[in-house]
Amino acid sequence: MYVLLRHLQRVRREAALPRRAGARSLAIRHVDAGSCNACEHELTATAAPQYDLQRFGLDIVASPRHADVLLVTGPVTTRMADSLRVVYEAMPEPRRVAALGDCALGCGVLGTVAELAGPLEELLPVDIRIPGCPPTPQAIADAILALTR
C-alpha cells in the first residue's frame, strides 16, 4: 500500500498540475448515447492522477437529480433517445448540456439512418461542445473548467 502511495506522490510531482481555485464545483452526470467508448475512456482519464479534475470539485454523480451538467457521448442511437430525455428532464434547473466528442456533435457518424436519432443538438439544447475523436482529457478538462469561472 505504502509503495502505491509513494508511486502516486511521484506521479503528482511529475504532473506538476497548476493550482487554480475555481469559483464553483460542478456535479456531472454522464450518459452514453451510443459511443464507441473512447470518449468514456478519456472522461474517466480526467480523474487519473495526471489530470485530477476532482481537485476542482468536479465529480461524476450517480443521479441526474444531483447534477448540474449532462455530459453526453455518442451519436444518439434511437434506442437511447428516450432514456436520454428522461435523464435530462430529471435534472433540476439550472442545468447545462455538454456534447462530448465528434459523434455527439454529429461529425463523421457511421451507421444507418434507422438506428440514429442524433445529433444531440436536435434532441436537447446544447450549451458546451467538446470536439475530438476522442477529445483528450485536457480538452475535456478545459471545456468543463470554463463553466466554473
Add this chain to the structure above:
Amino acid sequence: MSPAAPPHQRVEQEDVAAPGWREACAAARAEGGRFCGAFADRSGSPGRWHALFANGPRTRVLTTVAAGDELPSIVEPIPAADWDEREAHDLYGLRFAGHQPLRPLVAHPSDTPSWTVAVEGEGVHEVAVGPVHAGVIESGHFRFHVVGERILHLDPRLFYKHRGLERAAEGRELAEGLAFAQRACGACAVANSVAYAQAGELALGLVPSRELRRARTLLLELERLYNHLNDVAAVCAGVGFAAGNMAFAALKERALRLNDELAGHRFLFGSIELGASALDLPSPALERARGELRELGQDTARAWREIQFSPSVQARLEGVGILAGEDAVRLGAVGPAARAAGVRIDTRAASPGLWYGSSFSAAIPPGARGDVAARLEVRALELVEVFAILEELLAAPVRPGVASPESAPLALAVARVESPRGETVCALEQGASRLRRLRLRTGSYANWPALAFATAENLLPDFPLINKSFELCYACVDR
C-alpha cells in the same frame, strides 16, 4: 520469430443441405472445431446462413440455404450459438426450429417476460439496472432476479448502442469498409481493424509482407497493454481500492501517451489500413519507446505486487464470479475469462498473418479457479508477456509494409485476431471488390453469456466487480 506457415489463416468453406444442418455442425465441433460465430446473408434470395468453426490456424465455414426463412437450430449441441441465432432472427427474420423460446436480443419489446427467464419462488424479485448507469460506463440494461442480495439469475439486455454499422458498410469498397469495423469499438479499434484488414486481404488475394505483419503485431500489443492496465484499475475500483485504481490509471495514461508518440493517436485510431501500413519508426524513436516501456514495465510489476499481496483486496476477489472451465467451453467463452478457467485458447498462437512466433502459448494462471482473482491474474501474466513482445518488436526498425497479390481471391473470407478481451472474428463477403456482407463478432460478444452465467449465485453488490473482471465492451457487441 518467423513462422513457416502461409501468412494467413486458411478458410475452408463447404455447403450443407438444410435438413442435415444440426448434424453437420455437431460433427464439425466433434472433429475439434471450436464454434466461433454464425451469421446470415440476405443479399441474395434465398438467404444463406454460415457457421464458423476455428481449428488452430484454419477456419471452417459451413453454409446452408434458408429456404422459407427457417432453419434447424444448433443451440442444443452448441449453446455458444444462442446469441447468433437470436440476432439473426431480430435483424434478418430467420427462424430456428428447436430454439425454444427464441428470445429477442437486438429487438427491444417492452414486455419483460418476452426477453427474460421466468424465475419464481418465495421472496424472488427483480432489480432492473440501466441502460444509464451511475458511473462513467457504457449503456446496457441488466435484469437481476434476486432473493435478498443473492442473485439467482441475470438477464442482460444490450444493443442500446446498435448503430447498424454492418448494414451501413454494405455496398462500400473494401478499403472504405475498414472504417466501419474500426468505429465499432474504441478499445478494440486495432483488433477489429486488423481482423477486417486480414479478411479483406484474403478476399482480394493479397498476402502481407514481413513488415506489415510486424507493424500490426506491434499495434495489437500496444492496444492490449493499455487495456490490461485499464482492467486492473477497474477491478481495484470494483473493490473500492482507490490507491490501486489510481496507480493503474496513471500507468494506463502513460501507455496512452506512448501510443500517441508512436502512432499519432492515444487509441491508435487510423493506424491500420487494408493492404498496407504507414507506421515508420526509425532507431531514435525505437530507443525512446523501449526506454519508456522498460520503466513502465518495472512500475507495473511493482504496483501489481502491492495488489497481489494486499490481503483486504485479495479477500474480495477470491471465490467471486466463478466461471468454471466446462461452462466456459460450453458457452464459447474466449480470452482472459476463458484462460482464467483453464481453457487453453489464445488466437495469437494461431495467427500466421502476424508476428507472434511458433512458441507462443496461452497464459493460464496457477489453479485456474475461474474467479475474479484468476481473471485479474491473467491480465498480470499477459502484461509481463506484452512488455516482452514489445521489447522484441521494437528491437529493429519498423518500416512501412504492404500486402501483395499472391493468392486467388475469395468471395467469403474470415480472419480471427486475439483482442484484449478474446478472439475477434471478422467475416466478409465481397463481389467485384465491394462489400456484400460484413460480420464482426468480437471477444466481448462471445463472452457476455458467460458473464451472465458467472454472475448467478453471487451477491448483487459484487456484480460491478464481476462485470469489471470481464470488462467486456458494449459498443462492439451492439455495433
